[in-house]
Amino acid sequence: MSLFNVMDIASSGMSAENVRLNTTASNVANANSVSSSYDSTYKARHPVFAAELKSASAAQDGSVGSKVQVLGIVESQKPLQIEYSPGHPMADENGYIYKPNVNIVEEMADMMSASKAYETNVQMTDTTKRLFNSVLRLGQGS
Incomplete structure (x- = not known):
């Protein structure tokens, strides 16, 4: 595996974690929202990752590497929180309000x-960059 593969893997990992951070932030931001119907209530979202393997025959240098691939974002199947609150302005005709299935601690x-x-992943790219610089200095004879 070349150092270029390390940079590719680390950068795909950073992109994937960025998606994870954004979906988590969205979940936290909507954790206290209230709705008057089950269908319109915010549902927690989570990204789905997979390893994207590069086959040995596809690699030009004969090395095999992998990257992190974001397959998509799925909604949680946990049940929503249903609360009886007939005085709430968002209550449905039966007096219920619906809250997201977001667990703040999780x-x-x-x-x-x-x-x-x-x-x-950032530390891995920094280390790889230092290795590149060390190799270049070796080539200069210093």
């Missing part, structure tokens, strides 16, 4: 995990 843990993964 979202904060996911945000911290995504942040650490992003930071790890």
